[in-house]
Structures are given as C-alpha cells and as structure tokens.
Amino acid sequence: MTTIQNWTHQAAFYERVVRLELHGLHFQHIELCERRAWMYLHKINFAQWHERVATGTAKHETSYSRDYSTEGLFGLAPDRIDWENGVVYENKGTAGAKEASNNQTAFYAVMLAIATGKEWRAVTHVLSTRKRREVVLDAARLQSLWEAAGRLEELAGQREVPAGAAIPLCGTCSLERFCGFE
Ligand code: SF4
DSSP, X not given: OOOSTTOTTHHHHHXXXXXXXXXXXXXXXXXXXXXXXXXXHTTOOHHHHHHHHHHTOOOOOOOOOOXXXXXXXXXXXXXXXXXXXXXXXXXXXXXXXXXXHHHHHHHHHHHHHHHHTSOOEEEEEETTTTEEEEXXXXXXXXXXXXXXXXXXXXXXXXXXXXXXXXXXXXXXXXXXXXXXXX
C-alpha cells in the first residue's frame, strides 16, 4: 500500500515545492483554473497586469516573499494542526470545489508527513454544514498532488498567461474583470 512515507515521489515532490515556494493555495487554484494558478504563481493581480502590459515589462516572476513566521512548517498555513494525533485541518466555507479543497488539505498533510517522518491525516472542515470531510491520502491522491506540482512547475516557467474559460468560480474570482467574464 502506498503511504506518504514510502511514496516514490516524496523527495522530488518536496524539492519541487521548496524550489517553487508552493503553498496550499497553489494546489487549490490549479484544480480550479490554470489561468488563476498562473496569476497566483507569478504574483500578478489585475492592477499589476495593467501596469505590465502598459510598460511592456511582463515577465515571469516566481519570487515573492514567503511567510517564514512558521519556520519549520515551510510557510504552511493550515487552519489547525492537531500535533498530538497527527491531523491537519483546513476550513472551507462551503462543500463546493471538493477536489480542489481536498488537494489543498492533502498538501498540508503530505508536507507535515515528510517533515516529521510520520503519517498524517487530512480533514477538510466545512463551516456552513459543520461537517468534517476526511481526505484519504491514498495512491490516487498522492498522484493527483504529484501531477498538480508538475503542472505548476510548467506554469511557473510559462511566459504567457493561459487562456481562461468561463466557469462558476469566475463570479467570485478577483480576476473576473481581467478575464472579461463579468
Ligand atoms: S475569472 Fe474565471 S477564468 Fe479568470 S482567473 Fe478567475 S476563475 Fe479563472
């Protein structure tokens, strides 16, 4: 059975996360919209995009300040960590975008497992229903994270912003105007 501790991609995944300074939200965004993930990776918001286009200085920029206040946690920012029982929790307002939020929560558990050498559990806490959703860290979930990290690396090195498509998320996305999906 594949566990985080015997996962063949463990070292490469960790290296990629550290090198690209990936956070949980990267793993959420990449599931939802590559355009949004690209903007987040390059730390570009709508106002900055206007400025860059105007001056012709658009370029990739993957370096952004990282929160090292949780040194030893790789700048991770899960909502709650139960150190005693090895469980990491991520709060979500609603139960929507299940796979995206599951990958975000799973990412935290994987990184904690790599750091501590122990298996961790991941739980998404849905605030609107007060329900807890266990994210099973099986081979399929680890493969999903591995593929997401690979796609994030490709996007980090990609100069052009990917095409966007109108999806339900657009209505609550801060890039809605930029994408023209108002
Ligand atoms: S507005 Fe829609 S297409 Fe544009 S980045 Fe946001 S989610 Fe993606």
